[in-house]
Amino acid sequence: MSRSNVERRGAGAASKPSRHATIIDVAGKAGVSKSVVSRVMRGEASVSPSSRAAVMAAAEELGYRANAVARSLVQRRTYNVGVMVSDLHNIFFAEVLDGLNAAAAERGYRTLITTGNRDPVAEERALEQLLELRADGVVLAGARLEAKVVGAAARAVPIALVGSDLRLPGVDVVVDDDFRGAVLAVEHLAGLGHRDIALIDGGQGAGAAERRSGYRAAMAGAGLTPRIRIEPGDFTEGGGYEGARRLLSGPRLPTAIFASNDQSAVGALDAINEAGLRVPQDVSLMGYDNTALAALRHISLTTIHQPRNQIGKMAMKAVLRRIEHPGSPARRHVLAPKLIVRDTTARLPSRRMA
Amino acid sequence: MSRSNVERRGAGAASKPSRHATIIDVAGKAGVSKSVVSRVMRGEASVSPSSRAAVMAAAEELGYRANAVARSLVQRRTYNVGVMVSDLHNIFFAEVLDGLNAAAAERGYRTLITTGNRDPVAEERALEQLLELRADGVVLAGARLEAKVVGAAARAVPIALVGSDLRLPGVDVVVDDDFRGAVLAVEHLAGLGHRDIALIDGGQGAGAAERRSGYRAAMAGAGLTPRIRIEPGDFTEGGGYEGARRLLSGPRLPTAIFASNDQSAVGALDAINEAGLRVPQDVSLMGYDNTALAALRHISLTTIHQPRNQIGKMAMKAVLRRIEHPGSPARRHVLAPKLIVRDTTARLPSRRMA
DNA sequence: CGTTCCCGTGGGAACGTTCCCAATTTAGTC
DNA sequence: GACTAAATTGGGAACGTTCCCACGGGAACG
Numbered sequence: 001m002s003r004s005n006v007e008r009r010g011a012g013a014a015s016k017p018s019r020h021a022t023i024i025d026v027a028g029k030a031g032v033s034k035s036v037v038s039r040v041m042r043g044e045a046s047v048s049p050s051s052r053a054a055v056m057a058a059a060e061e062l063g064y065r066a067n068a069v070a071r072s073l074v075q076r077r078t079y080n081v082g083v084m085v086s087d088l089h090n091i092f093f094a095e096v097l098d099g100l101n102a103a104a105a106e107r108g109y110r111t112l113i114t115t116g117n118r119d120p121v122a123e124e125r126a127l128e129q130l131l132e133l134r135a136d137g138v139v140l141a142g143a144r145l146e147a148k149v150v151g152a153a154a155r156a157v158p159i160a161l162v163g164s165d166l167r168l169p170g171v172d173v174v175v176d177d178d179f180r181g182a183v184l185a186v187e188h189l190a191g192l193g194h195r196d197i198a199l200i201d202g203g204q205g206a207g208a209a210e211r212r213s214g215y216r217a218a219m220a221g222a223g224l225t226p227r228i229r230i231e232p233g234d235f236t237e238g239g240g241y242e243g244a245r246r247l248l249s250g251p252r253l254p255t256a257i258f259a260s261n262d263q264s265a266v267g268a269l270d271a272i273n274e275a276g277l278r279v280p281q282d283v284s285l286m287g288y289d290n291t292a293l294a295a296l297r298h299i300s301l302t303t304i305h306q307p308r309n310q311i312g313k314m315a316m317k318a319v320l321r322r323i324e325h326p327g328s329p330a331r332r333h334v335l336a337p338k339l340i341v342r343d344t345t346a347r348l349p350s351r352r353m354a
Numbered sequence: 355m356s357r358s359n360v361e362r363r364g365a366g367a368a369s370k371p372s373r374h375a376t377i378i379d380v381a382g383k384a385g386v387s388k389s390v391v392s393r394v395m396r397g398e399a400s401v402s403p404s405s406r407a408a409v410m411a412a413a414e415e416l417g418y419r420a421n422a423v424a425r426s427l428v429q430r431r432t433y434n435v436g437v438m439v440s441d442l443h444n445i446f447f448a449e450v451l452d453g454l455n456a457a458a459a460e461r462g463y464r465t466l467i468t469t470g471n472r473d474p475v476a477e478e479r480a481l482e483q484l485l486e487l488r489a490d491g492v493v494l495a496g497a498r499l500e501a502k503v504v505g506a507a508a509r510a511v512p513i514a515l516v517g518s519d520l521r522l523p524g525v526d527v528v529v530d531d532d533f534r535g536a537v538l539a540v541e542h543l544a545g546l547g548h549r550d551i552a553l554i555d556g557g558q559g560a561g562a563a564e565r566r567s568g569y570r571a572a573m574a575g576a577g578l579t580p581r582i583r584i585e586p587g588d589f590t591e592g593g594g595y596e597g598a599r600r601l602l603s604g605p606r607l608p609t610a611i612f613a614s615n616d617q618s619a620v621g622a623l624d625a626i627n628e629a630g631l632r633v634p635q636d637v638s639l640m641g642y643d644n645t646a647l648a649a650l651r652h653i654s655l656t657t658i659h660q661p662r663n664q665i666g667k668m669a670m671k672a673v674l675r676r677i678e679h680p681g682s683p684a685r686r687h688v689l690a691p692k693l694i695v696r697d698t699t700a701r702l703p704s705r706r707m708a
Numbered sequence: 709c710g711t712t713c714c715c716g717t718g719g720g721a722a723c724g725t726t727c728c729c730a731a732t733t734t735a736g737t738c
Numbered sequence: 739g740a741c742t743a744a745a746t747t748g749g750g751a752a753c754g755t756t757c758c759c760a761c762g763g764g765a766a767c768g
Contacts, residue, residue: 047747048747065485073755075726088448114464
């Protein structure tokens with residue numbers, strides 16, 4: 001609720017806003033009624049060619065531009081879907097946004113983005129802004145918001161969650177199957193003959209817990225339970241670096257390292273190189289997320305791809321469905337990850353296979 | 355009351371939007387007039403404590419949320435500044451956005467983001483969306499828009515440009531001094547004893563032309579005009595790779611390569627390694643932009659830093675100034691870049707100095 | 709004890725559209 | 739030509755706020 005509008009305008013005394021041309025101005029100039037102008041602007045058919053031409057000319061001349069604020073007020077719809085992105089520095093969300101935009105455009109909706117910079121307070125304000133703007137629906141990307149806040153928003157408007165997971169009525173959730181992704185990773189490494197496969201963990205990060213249990217399960221499935229080794233990490237380059245250093249200074253060297261995300265894999269890569277080992281000849285390395293980083297020729301990291309674009313599309317479709325069919329229930333949508341093999345993983349040399 | 359079929363756009367038949375509570379609903383429940391509710395919501399002083407409490411309770415209970423659409427209509431201001439970002443995949447703009455957001459928040463404004471995905475048509479739609487939403491001002495970040503389009507927008511609302519350069523009335527421009535940045539780069543390399551300093555160009559990219567002429571000027575200033583060598587590029591990794599390959603297969607090997615941005619520097623790095631040369635022992639390498647990529651320990655690229663956050667702040671301040679003082683003229687703001695020395699540049703070994 | 713002033717309140721008129729309905733014109737039919 | 743149907747057109751009533759003005763009732767004052 002915005003009861004905090006007190007000192008809205010800062011120091012400067014607000015001055016008169018420049019007046020935009022209205023439908024009435026155009027009507028006057030074109031010599032028709034406002035109704036006709038409205039019809040022309042909305043592309044309705046039943047307008048005589050001559051009126052249409054006159055209106056177009058007048059609008060052009062006045063630089064008329066429809067006022068979406070007024071239109072939204074009477075229609076009680078904005079045809080805007082709000083997207084609150086927690087962190088725009090994270091390219092992951094940029095690709096999700098592509099999917100979101102594409103799916104929205106396809107159905108005649110527009111996307112309106114707002115950001116909270118990983119700060120829960122700012123995120124809540126950003127969400128509130130979207131709600132006050134009367135977005136017809138909202139997608140929360142990577143939100144660090146309390147369930148209470150999301151739940152309250154869901155009572156006003158259809159909500160979809162991407163990159164975080166809350167089970168709330170009126171809230172769709174779209175997630176990648178991180179458990180499955182971790183299984184793919186371990187199976188790939190085990191398939192190359194590796195047995196000492198260590199995990200650099202993602203801590204509290206989104207999806208880290210699922211990846212961890214996927215790792216555990218796959219290790220067990222390959223009969224490698226005793227070799228499970230989980231090193232703390234935090235999804236950052238520095239965390240990956242430290243984690244790998246600890247792994248490499250231990251008694252039994254892992255022959256493969258699975259980092260919970262690409263960022264930490266790159267950190268691990270440094271630690272491995274510094275230890276005088278080569279990737280993939282001495283140690284195989286995997287990341288997760290298939291970010292642009294992993295694709296750099298210079299790094300060329302084997303990783304797990306999340307269908308980011310599709311995640312976005314799915315989230316948007318979920319919201320639009322509920323905008324247009326208010327009764328329908330929210331669901332959980334799980335998408336499948338994919339293994340991307342590049343140059344940081346290789347078959348374990350047979351001499352070490354014993 | 356059921357509309358036959360709105361069919362505004364898209365396939366789906368629009369259904370009745372869920373009704374949000376209004377100020378009148380709250381007034382009814384609290385037993386006061388709408389005026390009192392409005393005053394409470396706006397945090398005005400002259401309301402009796404008892405009325406205030408009643409209104410707060412009623413609002414809470416009804417889940418009332420101010421309708422910014424209606425408010426904007428009567429105030430004829432939205433306190434929103436639109437930001438059209440050409441490419442959200444580019445982290446550069448994410449940091450500019452931080453500055454933009456910070457400066458806006460400081461003055462009681464909010465930021466509304468829209469994107470065009472590097473597609474001029476989509477960008478124009480995105481800008482149009484902001485204008486129809488009656489944003490009080492607009493920042494265009496990295497826009498690939500025609501001067502005509504920007505000029506037309508500038509007639510409606512104050513505009514600021516970041517990352518592109520157009521001299522138009524009513525349009526502020528905030529740029530990093532790319533010429534100066536290139537000079538810094540060349541001076542750094544020349545200071546390390548390098549003489550064969552080649553440039554991998556940025557083609558049509560933003561700032562590429564300035565960087566190119568800065569390179570030329572600095573080379574001339576160091577008496578190295580005959581050694582000027584400019585290889586085509588396009589700000590991409592692949593372009594940097596190809597450019598470096600060509601440089602390294604030429605007759606006279608450069609001892610230093612200045613790539614027009616970090617992305618292409620990383621591509622060049624690969625080509626250099628593939629040619630069996632080491633950085634920085636055999637070849638020094640520089641990038642431009644100081645992106646996260648350059649900061650990766652694994653890459654640790656010497657580069658030129660643009661004050662991205664400050665660019666954002668400055669652009670927002672420029673727009674806000676003109677929102678609140680409609681008469682004042684738009685300006686050009688030039689910010690100074692900074693040299694960041696990391697591990698890809700080194701003194702030229704003396705034996706090669708001859 | 710009557711004025712004056714201020715405080716809290718309520719109501720009406722915007723704001724710029726869309727939507728509906730009624731009025732007017734035009735075209736078509738016999 | 740008169741009459742009906744269809745195509746255009748215009749005007750009023752929303753939409754949910756804010757802003758302005760007027761009104762009543764104390765409190766303060768002389």
